[in-house]
């Protein structure tokens with residue numbers, strides 16, 4: 001399926017990985033397992049759910065992985081990279097829901113069309129929800145309240161998403177589950193990183209711990225980025241496996257404040 005046709009659908013699994021890192025595997029972190037259970041419960045309850053936490057902690061990957069299993073055909077996804085108006089939000093929904101033709105020009109008609117299409121959708125993911133204004137959240141609440149369907153809304157977002165939802169009593173009271181994704185603990189890093197990528201499979205556990213303490217700090221995107229550099233380093237130097245020198249070279253590519 002071409003990218004344009006996939007608009008609004010869950011991305012392919014490979015696209016969830018940082019820079020499509022070849023060889024990377026999805027690993028079942030505690031957070032991912034909990035996201036799956038919480039989304040399952042939210043779908044059963046036809047509820048709203050909020051998965052939040054700092055950048056790079058694995059929110060989008062956990063939500064997409066869970067929904068590929070729980071509702072692959074009935075999930076639609078919208079995502080913003082700048083603050084949308086409610087008009088932008090309506091248009092984004094129109095395209096994500098696969099509606100054909102020209103979007104209606106009158107708001108009442110637009111809302112009727114969107115509500116009709118949402119009756120066919122079970123799960124709507126709003127990723128990067130920290131970009132949504134109060135008005136946009138209100139609009140989604142209106143659609144959710146008003147839709148004669150079994151709609152579940154998953155809000156996923158970084159800094160600001162939680163605060164915005166919490167600050168609106170009408171929304172806050174409708175959110176069924178709140179889940180914060182924290183950083184990976186060192187114990188979890190030791191368990192999941194060897195399964196994450198073949199370069200770590202036989203690596204010295206002390207090197208993995210060193211990398212986490214000095215550079216990755218339990219942040220999954222940092223782990224993926226370091227792994228990407230390591231893969232090229234191994235290829236260019238012809239070394240057989242990870243050693244401390246190569247590892248330090250790989251994480252020297254991260255900004256200095258991260259490598260403390």
Ligand SMILES: Nc1ncnc2c1ncn2[C@@H]1O[C@H](COP(=O)(O)OP(=O)(O)OP(=O)(O)O)[C@@H](O)[C@H]1O
Pocket residue numbers: 016017018019021024025026027028029032053054055056057058059060061062157158196220221222224
């Ligand atoms: N459970 C996992 N298994 C394997 N890789 C993971 C996992 N979780 C996260 N990653 C890696 O970390 C990267 C960042 O994760 P993700 O994009 O989900 O973070 P995020 O919390 O949504 O960040 P942002 O707030 O910036 O959108 C992914 O692209 C992937 O490479």
Ligand SMILES: [Mg+2]
Pocket residue numbers: 059060061127128
């Ligand atoms: Mg994300």
